[in-house]
Amino acid sequence: MAHKQMDYLDKLEAKSIYILREAYASFDKLCMLWSIGKDSTVLLWLARKAFFGHVPFPLVHVDTHYKIPEMIEYRDRLAKEYGLYMIYGQNTRALADKQTFPDGNVSRLQCCKNLKTEALQHTLSGDWPRYRLNLQTGLYEEDEDHTAYTGVIVGARADEEGSRSKERYFSPRDKNNDWNVDDQPPEFWNQFKTDFAPGTHLRIHPLLDWTELNVWEYIERENIPTVSLYYDQGNGTRYRSLGCWPCTNPIPSTSKNVHDIIEELRSGALAGVAERSGRAQDQEDGGGLETLRRDGYM
Amino acid sequence: MITEDIMNIVVVGHVDHGKSTVIGHLLADTDSLPKGKLDAIRESCKRNAKPFEYAFLLDALKNEQSQGITIDTCRCFFKTDKRRYIIIDAPGHIEFLKNMVTGASRAEAALMVIDASHGVEENTRRHGYYLSMLGIKQVAVLVNKMDLIDYDQEKFDKISKEYTDFLAEIGIQPRIFVPVSARVGDNIAFHSDVMPWYNDMTVLQVLDSFENIQPSHQLPFxxxxxxxxxxxxxxxxxxxxxxxxxxxxxxxxxxxxxxxxxxxxxxxxxxxxxxxxxxxxxxxxxxxxxxxxxxxxxxxxxxxxAGEHAPQVAVRFRANLFWLGNAPLKGGRIYHFKCGTQKLPMKLLHVDRVINASNLDCADRQWVEKNEVAVCTFQLDSPAAFDTTDRLASTARFVIVDGYEQAGGGILVEALPDEAYDQRNIRTAAGAVDAQERRALTGHKGLVVWLTGLSGAGKSTIATAVERRLLALHIPAFTLDGDVLRNGLCADLGFSDEDRTENQRRAAETAVLFQRAGLVALVSTISPQQAHRDFARSCAGEDFMEVYVKADLNTCRSRDPKGLYEKQAGGGITAFTGVDSGYEVPRSPDLVLDTMADSEAYCIDALLDAILQKRS
Missing domain, CATH: 2.40.30.10 (Translation factors)
Known part of the structure; x- marks a missing residue:
């Protein structure tokens, strides 16, 4: 019998599904971070592939309150359509105290720490309220489950930034969410670290081997719905990477659809430009995400 | 959709022999760096009054730059006309051998870098040995820093000969030895004028000459x-x-x-x-x-x-292994065996020999130190399925977990008989009725069904309903309720750790007696510790099912059928499981009944179904 040849997207997909299934088997308290961006949306799609149309764990979104409104609309639309266990968490205190960059009281980096890192840490541990989408009413209600997540699936890719290229597929974080880059567990032969001490948790990275181009190629192949902000709406700009509106700038581009973006990345204007070049906080961190990532940033 | 080949390659070698420089040059020469990256690094070097080096491209992490050595596996991407490469830079320092293993295990081919001015060193040999253990067959050797030995062909030949001999002993045939100077770029992407005596492939050509590993369709499924x-x-x-x-x-x-x-x-x-x-x-x-x-x-x-070569099923085996754990591998300790998706408790029975990875000498002792390789015999708790490495590579690989860490990796060489285990499983006693005979005579096969979960999860409700359904099918069954046992057989026991263990032991032994008599014993007990449940399983052998009746604390608290949660909240009970005493969720239960997600009737059906399947 003739065997079909797997192409590189098939291989990436298969590897990611394997990792997702291992994560699901290994962690009783598992969740997936969904930033609404293209990477974690591909991750969500891969979960539906791995579990045959189902997503058997909660999706967690850290809502900084400064996300572009389209992102929230898109999030809730997909959550309802896919029947997701959709959770969001927020640093309501920092927002109330105006400890944010747009309020003019803290630096960009500190703002990231307050609204993303801290909110994430406390949402994962369950000591701050988690808001769950009621699929019947379409409204968010405080989730009764306050258990800490011990496995957190994240859409980080090795090609994004230097620090991410050092990640394991299953990467331990200690009680304070710290990542000990210098002493990571060995990982080989598709066997991952799935045992962990109480109080610690693991980050799971199924997209580690994907590139930005792969992500767009896969979106095209699978016809995955994405936020319209990624596409030029006629004014000659679009977002390449999505974040909070005060710190994310659109790039000049006339790509109007997925196909245009793939061309642009392969051979066009973006072929050699770093993806996060539109993210202002990276520059403030001395050119790397390392400081933020050590503290638990995704 | 374009089709595109990808190959994972790893660059290994002793610390400071020039791995990062090789990679830096490959990236720059194939035009694979993001725009401005090279300039940014040149600029940063100028600012810090450091001479520019290609290795800096990889030093993305701040602390790595400060230490000046690659501490972890770093991935970069580059492309030739033939395919795309993911290149893994593995640290050369022996302290970071586990990172080298992590990097190398993902690779289809390896570049081994040797410093021409230092020659073959201990770690060069050790890395070669590890590549062979990890199953990497395509290896090319780069003799680097040729500029430091005046591009001397004789010295190059001498190093090539010495290392070829070593690799031959561990079953690796290197594809080629390439003389390079990564600092300058000689023979990396372009042929060098300074070594006219070398006319063979450049490093880039060598990479393109490697084959992607073909999927093994023809092997057993x-x-x-x-x-x-x-x-x-x-x-x-x-x-x-x-x-x-x-x-x-x-x-x-x-x-x-x-x-x-x-x-x-x-x-x-x-x-x-x-x-x-x-x-x-x-x-x-x-x-x-x-x-x-x-x-x-x-x-x-x-x-x-069915019909293809079957895997081995055994409790004892011999393996080649490498050990990365800080604590030595030794007898008398419980490790875990992970192979495929199996995970089983395992003991070291015997160290057959410890091999010095750098000179292949053997030592005769009963423990294995960090970074050593060895041949050992292991004993599993219960049978595992695996292949031996002469048959299939993938299902012959396993890792050893020590505590929370993956501390070693091994290749299964041979399944061994275990007389003691085999005898235990053939129950013969002259005159006595053995299990098979009893089953044939009575027509019934006993089974222990161990329901575990928080108080209020629904264990007793499900157990009694399933008991009734089984009896209706003329299958003898009996529910052993934790509360009933506590009030009778275990009335002398309290709630100390010791007493809880004894309580569980009695429940297990009683259940096994029922099972041997041919009944389906439905044990309904909180049984918060995995060790206790594992003990019950070890008593009952194969005729055992661990059933996790799943409901979270809030659900159980709101149900509170016995009023215990209310009593606990009022201070009437201490060390109450799930509240102020831990519950260990079953690691691999035979069945999960989720009483939050599924109806009572569904859970009862699911359990009945599983029991009938198990008995058939």
Whole structure:
């Protein structure tokens, strides 16, 4: 019998599904971070592939309150359509105290720490309220489950930034969410670290081997719905990477659809430009995400 | 859709022999750096009054730059006309051997870098040995820093000869030795004028000459079961066996045998999301299939194809291994064996020999130190299914977990008989009725069904209902309720750790007596510790099911059928499981009954179904 040849997207997909299934088997308290961006949306799609149309764990979104409104609309639309266990968490205190960059009281980096890192840490541990989408009413209600997540699936890719290229597929974080880059567990032969001490948790990275181009190629192949902000709406700009509106700038581009973006990345204007070049906080961190990532940033 | 080859390659070698410089040059010469990256680093060097080096490109992490050595596996991407490469820079320092293993295990081919001015060093040999253990067959050796030895061909030949001899002893035939100077770029992407005596391939050409590893379609089918999924949301009633195919292929209608259990059925369908369901699955596919008969299988078994070479099923085996743990590998300690998706407790029985990875000398002692390689014999708690390395590579690999860490990796060489184990499982006693005979005479097979979960999860409700249903089918069954045992057989026991252990021991032994008598013993007890449940399993052997009756604390508290949570909140009970005393969720239960998600009737049906399958 003739065997079909797997192409590189098939291989990436298969590897990611394997990792997702291992994560699901290994962690009783598992969740997936969904930033609404293209990477974690591909991750969500891969979960539906791995579990045959189902997503058997909660999706967690850290809502900084400064996300572009389209992102929230898109999030809730997909959550309802896919029947997701959709959770969001927020640093309501920092927002109330105006400890944010747009309020003019803290630096960009500190703002990231307050609204993303801290909110994430406390949402994962369950000591701050988690808001769950009621699929019947379409409204968010405080989730009764306050258990800490011990496995957190994240859409980080090795090609994004230097620090991410050092990640394991299953990467331990200690009680304070710290990542000990210098002493990571060995990982080989598709066997991952799935045992962990109480109080610690693991980050799971199924997209580690994907590139930005792969992500767009896969979106095209699978016809995955994405936020319209990624596409030029006629004014000659679009977002390449999505974040909070005060710190994310659109790039000049006339790509109007997925196909245009793939061309642009392969051979066009973006072929050699770093993806996060539109993210202002990276520059403030001395050119790397390392400081933020050590503290638990995704 | 364009098709594009990708190859993972690793660059290994002793610290400071120039791995990062080789990679830096490969990236720059293939024009694979993001725009401005090279300039940014040149600029940063100028600012810090450091001479520019290609190695800096990789030093993305701040602390790494400060230490000046690669501490972890760093991935970079570059492209030739032939294919795309993911290049893994593995640290050379012996302290970071576990990182080198991590990097190298992902690779299809390896570049070994040797400093020409230093020659073959201890770590050069050790890395060679590790590559052979990890199963990397395509290796090229770069003799670097040729500029430091005046591009001397004689010295190059001497190093090549010495290392070729060493590699031959451990079964590696290097593709080629390339003289390079990575600092300048000689023979990396372009041929060098300064070594006219070398006319063979550049490093880039060597890489393009490596073959992508071909999927092993012709080998026996192996698919370790990652999970058995039945997600009932939206009325989905499929029970899907999910896993990734390690080797071979399988078609609709083929007969499947699961090992170690030996259960059989046929493939009814393959399942897929957002794609047409295939009629055949093959090596590397992340797949899922439904079965003609709903037999009970679980994560850890290997799905194989009937009629093909079967895997070994054994409790004792010999293996080659490398040890990365800080604490030595030694006897008298419980480790865990992970192979495919199986995870089983394991003991070291014997160290056959410890091999010095750098000179291949053998030591005779009964422990293995960090970074050593050895041949050892191990004993498992219960039978595992695996292949030996002469048959299949993938299902012959296992890792050793020590505590929370993956501390070693091994290659299964030989399954060994274990007389003691084999005898235990053949129950013969002159004159006495053995288990098989009893079953034949009574027509009944006993079973221990161990229901565990929080107070209020629904254990007793389910157990008593299933007991009634079994009896209606003329299957003798009896519920052993934790509360009843506490008030009778265990009335002398309190709630100290010691007494709890004894309570569980008595429950297990009693259940096993019922089981031997031919009854289905339904044990309904909180049983918060995995060790106690494992003990019960070890008493009952194969005729045992661990059933996790799942409901979270809030749900149980709101149900509170016995009023215990209310009493606890009022201070009437201490060390109450789930509240102020821990509950260990079963690591790999035979069945999960989720009483939050599923109705009582569904859970009862599911358990009854599983029991009937198990007894058949």
């Amino acid at each position: 192996r698919m370790p079961v990652q999970g058995v999924y039945k997600f009932t949301a939206g009325g989905d009633m499929r029970r899907i066996i999910a896993g990734t195919v390690d080797s071979g292929s399988l078609s609709v209608g083929d007969e499947v045998v699961f090992y170690p259990s030996g259960k059989r059925t046929r493939v009814k369908s393959f399942e897929a999301f957002n794609a047409p369901a295939p009629t055949e699955i093959q090596c590397e596919d992340a797949a899922g299939f439904t079965m003609e008969e709903e037999i009970y299988v679980r994560r850890g078994e290997i799905a194989c194809k």
